[in-house]
Amino acid sequence: MVLSAEFYQRKNVTRIARELLGKTLYTRLNGITTGGMIVETEAYSWKERGCHAYKNRKTPRNEVMFRAGGLAYVYLCYGIHNLFNVVTNVEGMAEAVLIRALEPVGGIGEMVKRTGARTEKRMTSGPGKLTKALGIDRSYNGFNMQSKQLWIEDAGTVVHPRKVMAVPRIGIDYAGEDALLPWRFLLKDNPWVTTLHGK
DNA sequence: TAGAGGATTGAT
């Protein structure tokens, strides 16, 4: 079942980030479907420094975050990587969930081809890598998440609360105390979650 | 309009 606009437009972004674990993100490009189960996410809110929309600062880049939930927010990071988020909350409340890692479930051969990976191992473990595997680039910024090309499904996978870990987010040292918020969610012991420099 | 820096990655 495709996740509805109502799922995304709820007001608690950390709850949505947690609930997205176990759901499946798909793209369908040129007739080829690729997808993976979400195993790692991060929540971002205008209320904290880690967020592009901190203090409700609206710019051409983050404008999509201010719209009603259920849209894709895709931006270029470090000049190299496309990072994919889903916008949450209602219009005017800038919040989003960054998808950081997937466990491949469909179109694996195509993803290997797109990433140039020798094997499927680690192919979708990392926010920059999974967008490449699924063929997501900035042309999808503002895209509706109930489209025929890009969507998230609830396949009925049950995620036990004890399997969910909440830890600080990655790569936002500039956010000061907000970098310590346990807003990174991942499935414990899942081999597809990111490891950072072996840590 | 210049300059700094980044929600990453992979090689050394």
Place this chain on the structure above:
DNA sequence: TCAATCCTCTAC
């Protein structure tokens, strides 16, 4: 530990 790479934002 470090370079790649280019867009975005801020300050002037």
